[in-house]
Amino acid sequence: MEPVSQNKDEEITEATDPDHLGKMIREARLQKGWTLEEAGKAAGIGRSTLSKIENNQTRPSFDIVRRLTKALELKTPQLFVQSGPSDISGRRDVTFAGQGEPQDTATYSHELLCTELTSKRMFPYISTIKARDVSEFEAWIRHRGEEFMYVISGELTLFTEHYRPLALKAGDSVYYDSGMGHGCVSTSKENAKVLWVSLE
Amino acid sequence: MEPVSQNKDEEITEATDPDHLGKMIREARLQKGWTLEEAGKAAGIGRSTLSKIENNQTRPSFDIVRRLTKALELKTPQLFVQSGPSDISGRRDVTFAGQGEPQDTATYSHELLCTELTSKRMFPYISTIKARDVSEFEAWIRHRGEEFMYVISGELTLFTEHYRPLALKAGDSVYYDSGMGHGCVSTSKENAKVLWVSLE
């Protein structure tokens, strides 16, 4: 009942299953109850081409795959699956309260959560936002991707480009494009505590 | 300073920028400080091919793109960008405490967060896990993807396949493969409250 051992030596060699792509696409099409004709039309490709792709009798171009992902609403990362040993398949990682991995900067004090799982796609962490004056707000933080925040305790102001500053208190949550400039300032006397989950 | 208006009529037509792919790849390569030769070798493709891809003089196959994403550690979803109007570019979405969208089942009571942003990739929600006996644990929940949970209040037991049951209390967090069977039971007298963020 112990975690699956993570073999560090094992290379992320070639694609796990050469038939993966076709299988995924066929599964998605049947899920929608579409025929080759219908799915092909939706994606703008011929039914013969689609047949060959689903049966892995061809190595489709990226364009074709992209059109299919759109038409079939496929989850793109699944198509790139990079094999078993190094991903999180069948694994879990716990971090008990206050046991996260500390990472401090001038204005933020982060506690990284679940850092054992290195190949996960979301990055959860808890930040203690030091109480300071709103006027102290400095530069925008920007990083490609999406971010979700949940206020655990305290009160703070979230600044984002294109929007008015937003006053938040415990229990409030925000989801935003993290490529858009953003930053927080605690407006309570004590420090504010926020849970973030970052993607990408 | 109002949110960018979301034009529902606007179709998610063709790829936004036909040169997007090449730009992303060149950017990633230069980020690593690699020459065409080096990057090509790492991905197992010729430098001439890579040159043409970066300059968008060719429509690469899916295989080639996948090899490049691995070698250059590219974030795959970025390659599929489905244009501007329907994605979350430059947007944010707030849900104040207790204002989520309710969604109840027999054993769980969910409150979906930030549901205005329909094209986001992570799905945050708060669940109230009703107090009941551990023996009442029923069937595994399974859904492709990854999941992060953070215990807001109460105490509960997390069951997951391949592992021993795990006792959790406020402030604890777990990250796991949600394709692996999982389920929760509140072990405190009162209901337990959990924040989940689901991906995929």
Add this chain to the structure above:
DNA sequence: TAGAAAAGTTTCCTATAAGAAACATTAGGC
């Protein structure tokens, strides 16, 4: 500044993807 080496681009050729149409297979109606 010249010369050499390295990085990037273009040309040429072969292998193959993608679509059209022919062919095969399955499902339903009588």
Add this chain to the structure above:
DNA sequence: GCCTAATGTTTCTTATAGGAAACTTTTCTA
């Protein structure tokens, strides 16, 4: 059972992706 319609597969052809090598441009060094 047979006939028909619909779905899926296999040719066949054309356009093009991908690699090798020739060519061009840039960078480094003396």
